[in-house]
Amino acid sequence: MRARGWDAVVLTGSDPHGSEYPAERYKQVRYLTGFTGEAGDIVVTLDHAGLWTDSRYFLQAREQLPPGCVLHKTRVPDEEPIPDFLLRQLGPDAVIAIDSLCTDSRFAASLTGDVIRVPDLLNTLWQDRPAIPQTPVFTVETGESRREKTGRIREALRERKADAVLLTALDEIAWTLNVRASDIEYNPYVISYLLISDEEVRWFVRKDPVEDADTAAAFRALEADGVILDDYDAIFQSLTGFGCLWADGGSLNEELGSILRESGVRLLDAPTPACLLKAVKNSVEITRLRETHVQDGLVMERFLYWLERSMMADKTVSEWDASVKLGQLRAGLGGYQGDSFETISARGASAALPHYVTPRENAPLLEPEGLYLCDSGGQFLGGTTDITRTVPLGPCSPEACEDYTLVLKGHIALAMAVFPAGTPGCRLDALARAPLWQARRNFGHGTGHGVGFFLGVHEGPQSIRQDLNPQALLPGMVVSCEPGIYREGLYGIRHENLLLCVDDGDNDFGGWLRFEPLTLCHFDTAILQRELLTEPERAWLNAYNARVRDTLCPLLDTATAAWLRAKCTAI
Numbered sequence: 001m002r003a004r005g006w007d008a009v010v011l012t013g014s015d016p017h018g019s020e021y022p023a024e025r026y027k028q029v030r031y032l033t034g035f036t037g038e039a040g041d042i043v044v045t046l047d048h049a050g051l052w053t054d055s056r057y058f059l060q061a062r063e064q065l066p067p068g069c070v071l072h073k074t075r076v077p078d079e080e081p082i083p084d085f086l087l088r089q090l091g092p093d094a095v096i097a098i099d100s101l102c103t104d105s106r107f108a109a110s111l112t113g114d115v116i117r118v119p120d121l122l123n124t125l126w127q128d129r130p131a132i133p134q135t136p137v138f139t140v141e142t143g144e145s146r147r148e149k150t151g152r153i154r155e156a157l158r159e160r161k162a163d164a165v166l167l168t169a170l171d172e173i174a175w176t177l178n179v180r181a182s183d184i185e186y187n188p189y190v191i192s193y194l195l196i197s198d199e200e201v202r203w204f205v206r207k208d209p210v211e212d213a214d215t216a217a218a219f220r221a222l223e224a225d226g227v228i229l230d231d232y233d234a235i236f237q238s239l240t241g242f243g244c245l246w247a248d249g250g251s252l253n254e255e256l257g258s259i260l261r262e263s264g265v266r267l268l269d270a271p272t273p274a275c276l277l278k279a280v281k282n283s284v285e286i287t288r289l290r291e292t293h294v295q296d297g298l299v300m301e302r303f304l305y306w307l308e309r310s311m312m313a314d315k316t317v318s319e320w321d322a323s324v325k326l327g328q329l330r331a332g333l334g335g336y337q338g339d340s341f342e343t344i345s346a347r348g349a350s351a352a353l354p355h356y357v358t359p360r361e362n363a364p365l366l367e368p369e370g371l372y373l374c375d376s377g378g379q380f381l382g383g384t385t386d387i388t389r390t391v392p393l394g395p396c397s398p399e400a401c402e403d404y405t406l407v408l409k410g411h412i413a414l415a416m417a418v419f420p421a422g423t424p425g426c427r428l429d430a431l432a433r434a435p436l437w438q439a440r441r442n443f444g445h446g447t448g449h450g451v452g453f454f455l456g457v458h459e460g461p462q463s464i465r466q467d468l469n470p471q472a473l474l475p476g477m478v479v480s481c482e483p484g485i486y487r488e489g490l491y492g493i494r495h496e497n498l499l500l501c502v503d504d505g506d507n508d509f510g511g512w513l514r515f516e517p518l519t520l521c522h523f524d525t526a527i528l529q530r531e532l533l534t535e536p537e538r539a540w541l542n543a544y545n546a547r548v549r550d551t552l553c554p555l556l557d558t559a560t561a562a563w564l565r566a567k568c569t570a571i
Helices: 028-033 055-064 082-090 105-109 146-160 170-177 213-224 232-237 254-262 273-279 283-312 319-331 348-352 398-415 429-438 535-555 558-567
Strands: 008-011 041-045 049-053 069-073 095-098 114-117 164-167 192-197 201-205 227-231 244-247 266-269 336-339 344-347 371-376 378-380 387-392 418-420 448-450 459-464 478-481 484-487 491-494 497-507 510-517
Touching: 008 028, 008 082, 028 041, 041 082, 049 055, 055 069, 105 254, 105 266, 114 254, 146 164, 146 170, 146 192, 146 273, 164 170, 170 192, 170 273, 192 232, 201 232, 213 227, 227 232, 232 254, 244 254, 254 266, 273 459, 283 319, 283 378, 283 387, 283 497, 283 535, 283 558, 319 336, 319 344, 319 371, 344 348, 348 371, 348 484, 348 491, 371 491, 387 398, 387 491, 398 429, 398 478, 398 484, 398 491, 398 497, 398 510, 398 535, 459 478, 535 558
Parallel strands: 008 095, 049 069, 095 114, 164 244, 201 227, 244 266
Antiparallel strands: 008 041, 041 049, 164 192, 192 201, 336 378, 344 371, 371 387, 418 510, 448 459, 448 478, 478 497, 484 491, 497 510
């Protein structure tokens, strides 16, 4: 920095495509600090080093950050965003270096001063930096062809009077082309760019000679559908000649953004058509999602049965052992393609970290007392799953029982919601928090996120959180419902299902929507404080557990089915 005259360096926790889960090559924050959270940005000045992250990772950051690296909290009332911090510390004329490949153009524009763009800024320091991955590509059936999808995108282009749209977000590209790969852990994506105009569809992808037949077949099928394959890096010479280019500044990297500005192309900075189109599942996807969640529910019930029997038999089981067991059960399902995120297997104080990383070595042992939280999910050809269950391993404190019940009340309140068409998720968030707020309790993360169809376990544009996201919930959208309570040093509780937004009819007051639970796994009622539940809440819980029982018991072995029937007894 001194040699180059830089006052600050800013490095984000993302990649050239704005990904939440970057490939190993782009885990720059972890390389510099050891912090392994999924959301974190680094600022280094000549006398300060800081990590900016949100409440999901505060405890984790305190444990992982090296001495001298300061935690800056985001999504809190007194937060100081990075641009404000740099302006206050260094003034308006500071020289700020950014990795222009891994910084989105919208964030780069918020920085004040002389911003120096340095693609792959860490290359000179990170001597053994991993290469850009290239994994086998294959096509998937989603109920809609890539020709139909690009046709709908072109309709949106004409409506907005744009010459072309550049898709940079990897889930949007995978959805549009009906392709999948494993370039990023837990996400079935191909690292690439996609440029769509009225004249052509051009896919910028690493296409070095490949040996596997699936990739060759996928590339031939794409070319047969009129998709032009071009080299990944050729994108940097392919963005001139447009009057107006549509791209999302939240996933468009600043290196490409600067090329557009310097070539005189007008940028239409807005979520691309694919962002919303992929979030509304079609009838084929919905049918397959329902089928996939039946299979995933069988895995969860087998796992919870094994866990309870292990505790009763006084077997030695660690948090990691439990995670491995669940992974083995899920991997035995047809169509399984991998986990959708790293399983959180946590007992007691471990579970107070919302995004706890279960250690592979010397993991804490599970003991027949207190609460155990498991947050897991799978990627299947028939969809993506995400479920959290918190269960008692033995006696629990009265406070834990009350917290457990309050969180379940919040879950039920959102799952029971009926709301007018056009309602955004931010207006429903308080439903899940109200039972906790009345008891003066809260949680720091969002209540719900969108989930893709064999895509990202986190997807937009929909969400259910306190952020004022204006996107309306639409029939066909999938969202999670996951309120929680976390008591540092004691325990964490989270109850999570995936919900499908469905039509609930029309009347004189307009159209109405509601939720259908996709997830099928019982809620344990052993430690519920029943007097805290209202009659409608009990009715919902009993009906949900009965549905789980009636759907799964005929497909389970005799012992597990008998156990599940007992677990689903009405309260």
